[in-house]
Amino acid sequence: MSTPAKTRHTAQAGAVRDALERAGGFLSAQEVYDALRGDAQGAGLTTVYRQLQSLAARGVADVIVSPDGTTSYRYCRAPGTHHHHLVCRSCGRAEEVEGPAVEQWTSAVAEKFGYTEVNHTVEIFGLCPSCTR
Numbered sequence: 095m096s097t098p099a100k101t102r103h104t105a106q107a108g109a110v111r112d113a114l115e116r117a118g119g120f121l122s123a124q125e126v127y128d129a130l131r132g133d134a135q136g137a138g139l140t141t142v143y144r145q146l147q148s149l150a151a152r153g154v155a156d157v158i159v160s161p162d163g164t165t166s167y168r169y170c171r172a173p174g175t176h177h178h179h180l181v182c183r184s185c186g187r188a189e190e191v192e193g194p195a196v197e198q199w200t201s202a203v204a205e206k207f208g209y210t211e212v213n214h215t216v217e218i219f220g221l222c223p224s225c226t227r
């Protein structure tokens with residue numbers, strides 16, 4: 095049995111995911127909140143932030159922290175798989191990329207020092223071809 099609060103929670107989670115999917119690129123929590131304003135589900139900024147974190151934890155959303163410290167989220171085109179991003183710092187376009195050399199290097203380093211359960215975050219920032227022109 096679902097309570098009304100739970101139903102509203104689920105609807106808001108769906109709205110946050112849809113907003114990300116519609117946007118295509120990376121959005122900050124504030125930008126998602128702005129996109130949802132006027133929406134019937136009208137979630138508060140704190141709720142949006144929590145929903146984004148939960149989507150990220152489930153691998154539905156990609157999270158990147160840009161060099162200026164802003165956290166952005168994007169609907170992931172390769173959910174559930176480990177990958178990295180090549181992000182344009184000018185327009186926000188991003189490519190999903192794999193980094194076999196990085197994976198090998200992190201396991202080798204972890205093994206060398208006897209660490210287990212390691213994870214890593216590697217994002218590459220630059221200017222995409224359109225922004226380079």
Ligand SMILES: [Zn+2]
Pocket residue numbers: 156170171172177179190
């Ligand atoms: Zn991704």
Ligand SMILES: [Zn+2]
Pocket residue numbers: 182183184185186187221222223224225
């Ligand atoms: Zn660009």
Ligand SMILES: [Zn+2]
Pocket residue numbers: 176177178193196197214216
């Ligand atoms: Zn990796």
